Amino acid sequence: MDTTVFVPMPDDAPAGDDGHRPAVTPAVRARALTKTYGRGEAQVRALDGVDVDFATGRFTAIMGPSGSGKSTLMHLLAGLDSATSGQSFIGSTEVTGLNDKALTALRRDRVGFVFQQFNLLPMFTAAQNITLPVELAGGTADQQWFGTLVDTLGLSKRLEHRPSELSGGQQQRVAIARALIAQPDVVFADEPTGNLDSRSGAEVLSFLRRSVRELGRTIIMVTHDPAAAAYADRVVLIADGKIAGDITDPTPESALAGLDALRTVAAR
Amino acid sequence: MIRLTLSQMRRSAGRLAAAGVAIVIGTAFVAITLIAGNVITSTTYDSIAAQFKGADLVVADAPAGEATVDAVRGTDGVASADPMTMSYQQLEHGGRTIYQGVLAKPTNLDVLPLEIVDGALPDASGEIALPVDVAERLDVAPGDETDLVRGAFEEGTDGTEPTWTEVREQVVVSGTLDDPYGAYAMLGGAAVAPAADVADWEADMVAPGEETSAMPATVLATLDDGADLEQVRTAVEDAVTTTAQAEEADASMLEVVTPDEHAERVAAETTGGENVVFVTFVLVFAAIALLVAALVIANTFQVLVAQRTRTLALLRCVGADKSQLRRSVLVEASIVGLLSSVVGLVLGSGLAQAALAVGRNMDLGVPLPSAIEVTPVVVIAPLVAGTLVTLVAALSPARAATRVAPLAALRPAESPTAARGAGRVRLVLSLLVTVVGLALLGAGVALSVVAEEPTTGLLVALAGGAFSFVGILVGAVFWLPKVVALAGRVVGGSGPTARLAAANTLRNPRRTAATSTALLIGVTLVAMMSTAAASARVTMDSELDARYPVDVVVATDLDSGPAGAPPVTDGLAGTVAGLDGVATVVEVPVTSGDVSVPGGDDATLPVRAVAPADADAVLRSTEMVEPLAAGTVVVPEELSEVYGITDGDALTITGADGTLEGTAAVTDLVDDGFLVVPDDLARLDAAAPTTQLWVGLDNPADAVAVVPSVQDAVADTESPAQVMGAAVERATFQQVIDTALAIVVGLLAVAVVIALIGVTNTLSLSVIERRRESATLRAIGLSRGQLRGMLAVEGLLIALVGAVLGVLLGLVYGWAGAASALGWAGEPVFVVPWADLAAMLGVAAVAGLVASVVPARAAVRTSPVEALAAE
Secondary structure (H helix, E strand, O other): OOOEOOOOOOOOOOOOOOOOOOOOOEEEEEEEEEEEEOOHHHOEEEEEEEEEEEEOOOEEEEEOOOOOOHHHHHHHHOOOOOOOEEEEEEOOEEOOOOOHHHHHHHHHHHEEEEOOOOOOOOOOOHHHHHHHHHHHOOOOOOHHHHHHHHHHOOOOOOOOOOHHHOOHHHHHHHHHHHHHOOOOOEEEEEOOOOOOOHHHHHHHHHHHHHHHHOOOOOEEEEEOOHHHHOOOOEEEEEEOOEEEEEEEOOOHHHHHHHHHHHHHHHHO | OHHHHHHHHHHOHHHHHHHHHHHHHHHHHHHHHHHHHHHHHHHHHHHHHHHOOOOOEEEEEEOOOHHHHHHHHHOOOEEEEEEOOEEEEEEEEOOEEEEEEEEEOOOOHHHOOOEEEEEOOOOOOOEEEEEHHHHHHHOOOOOOEEEEEEEEEEOOOOOOOOEEEEEEEEEEEEEEEEOOOOOOHHHOOOEEEOHHHHHHHHHHOOOOOOOOOOOOEEEEEEEOOOOOHHHHHHHHHHHHHHHHHHHOOOOOOOEEEOHHHHHHHHHHHHHHHHHHHHHHHHHHHHHHHHHHHHHHHHHHHHHHHHHOHHHHHHHHHOOOOHHHHHHHHHHHHHHHHHHHHHHHHHHHHHHHHHHHHHHHHOOOOOOOOOOOOOOHHHHHHHHHHHHHHHHHHOHHHHHHHHOOOHHHHOOOOOOOOOOOOOOHHHHHHHHHHHHHHHHHHHHHHHHHHOOOOHHHHHHHHHHHHHHHHHHHHHOHHHHHHHHHHHHHHHHHOOOHHHHHHHHHHHHOHHHHHHHHHHHHHHHHHHHHHHHHHHHHHHHHHHHHHHHOOOOEEEEOOOOOOOOOOOOOOOOHHHHHHOOOOEEEEEEEEEEEEEEEOOOOOOEEEEEEEOOHHHHHHHOOOHHHHOOOOOOEEEEEHHHHHHHOOOOOOEEEEEOOOOEEEEEEEEEOOOOOOEEEOHHHHHHHOOOOOEEEEEEEEOOHHHHHHHHHHHHHHHHHOOOOOEEEOHHHHHHHHHHHHHHHHHHHHHHHHHHHHHHHHHHHHHHHHHHHHOHHHHHHHHHOOOOHHHHHHHHHHHHHHHHHHHHHHHHHHHHHHHHHHHHHHHHHHOOOOOOOOHHHHHHHHHHHHHHHHHHOHHHHHHHHHOOHHHHOOOO
């Protein structure tokens, strides 16, 4: 089963001092997380000793230019890929070091995913797609939670439709419902608006924010779009495989400024 | 464009190779068939050439008779001339009987292609030289005597009609023979006897007053040293023709040829006959295999085109026109077809060569050539067939490629969607053909069973069966997915993995239908053959039961009749009963009885006795002795017709010790006398000798092994008894059916194997195209085991649906076939060969599972990260 390793918390994440947020403890942590590709001369350090915490019940965006290592960071945090060195945790479970079976169970029970390409199963209806993770675990979906999700995401009239009969925004909302159905500890979203027009994109981002605010979920979103990042509670900036900045309560402007700063650094 | 085609092929090399395997097998099949046909021809040629080894000229189709031989012998330049005469005679020794061709010993031994192993060639009348294996089977050595039983017309003593009788003579084995060139291997070897003896035997078989054998003669001639072949040839021709005219015989067919020319001519006749039948017969199965291969190929290309939608669309965007795309696909298919055909040809030739090498070592009794003969046909036919089939199979995918819109390049990459459903025309057409076919099938069965027109019935049923099967196959795309859906719903209840698998099989109904159909074809045909054979066997069994009610009869009274026949040696019954494979032995006593029928002729006939319980135990069909009881005389139907006895007649039989009054009960019994109970027989003749043992075997199929041991046991007692192994004939009949079935099933198995390759191929292609989906499933929590399970269920579904439907169709066709072929013989029996069908389903299930192993390995290697990767 899951190996539980106690790791002393480094300087605790900022306590919830502003009134509208609950107190937060880290849902996901990375410690000296490193990923290299290739060997010798051709070696590339995609991720170079990253230390970062993601608070529970928060919507965090990881932002950086192409090739900055933001996607790699997410893959390692979610247990989709193996780290070269360092550790990552979901809750108190060390993800680095789990075998495939344990990782599968972890993904199934404690992690949700939202993909850029939606990745719904074309032969299943929206409802079947949503409940699939629970069924793969051998259980049945909690009807009340299912209803809450469907209502929140505005899908109640689309449940019997197949993905090919849904718009991009609707498909991504189905994907979000699928990611949330097992009430995971954390949901990873990889450029969730990358394939959507700006209106649908805004809609999807609002839903993500609502699921954090109203449903108490934790979401980590990878994006290169400052406008999308502005929907998050916090933006972690990453460049050249290292953490390069941290913006709390971002606005599109502040996020863009942060990104620009990175580009300037990179150009120098 | 050709460079693009080639680079695309390189990218899909693995997938194309898998599809190519189907063509490789199909073309190898064709190549082997054609090579086997050549082997048959050359074996025939070699063996005929060997028969004339040593002769310089062969005078073929000459008028029979000494005059012809003398004419050849008298021609200038001819050193020797011998007629080639072979007489078939029955040899018996120690209870064993062999029917053997006996050659007349030629005056010039050079023209005899046989060699002495031991002893010498026969010199004096009454001597015979036997092939080594025949001498072994008869258990005789040079110097031993053996019986020669032959038929002859016997001159009536006082001017009555000559009668056909059996003559038993003792002949002395002078030596044993080897046939080093295999000249008579195909005729079961040849013995040699003095020419005069052979001539006598042949002459005795001609009724007095009739012309001697009308069979044209073959004369083997050798030339004097230095004689000119062509001159002598003309001279011989003239001499024989002149003689024939003088004798008023027909010499129009006469040919004077060299041995090689003669062998070529005869071999060519064979090639036009059995050879063509063989090759055509096997090629039908090769065609079925290629048809299945075509389905597999069509499927593969369909998928490849779907997967390349984006590339194709891009090409359209940059200016490729439709015909260029179509040509690209067709060129690809041609290259795959040609390469696979070449591999198939090489593989087929290699296998045939290996089979020849093994065959030569196994000493099959037929001299096989050492190397296969590669004629232009052997090379060209498989190449053309393989390439054409691939090309034709790719036509529809090529058309699909032209339908790709340039716009598709701009759309987000989705996993390729299914081709749209097939058209209405196809539906109507397939329905029509199916209905007409089924109607014809029914009509054929009715014609055969009701109207008792088996020949017409079978033909009509055959046409109907072929029609309806084509209709069903063409329509498969409509109904097969529905069956898969139904099966999917059934298995889908068992959990999410199975539900995923079921849903997967339905996303591409056409592809699933084509894959299942490929398997359906083979399985249907195998199931049909096996059902028809099982039904035929049951029908034949009852027929055989009636004809051969007793498995083995040991009799001393066959030649002489009951009067004066010696009784069976004491203790023989016990010895035979103790043999392995013998179930029951019944001693059957016999006496001669004078029978008087009211209103009929009197006759003297054998009367045998058997207790009803013993009869039930030993007879295969007890119906024929059912009426047997005290006071009843069972009369064989044949005798009842001869003597005008009808069922219920009061018969009076007078024997040595008394008279028996009994009621006639006519049955199907096949015997030369009446059958009564032992007590009744005792009244006729208290000391009736036992002249027959009726032997029942545990399993009549073992007759081939058990009957010789009975023969040995009889031979050991040195009693004059004969052993009639009717069970051997029964076993032979059954063996014929079983062998035919095994051959046909073996030939059809090739199609099934190709279809199973198709299942693997389809699954592999699906896995490749569902990469992202597999990754997504892994990311949201599908375990590797579940992924493997999903593919296993998919493979099982595709394979089992094809197999189950095939078995059901095969049952219907098999029954219809058996009914129309054997319906005239009585009530058609419908048999379900459970074991065969279960084996077929088992093979399909295992194959479906195995087919999923390789694709599953590729699928589980897919990292969940790929779900996130943008195209």
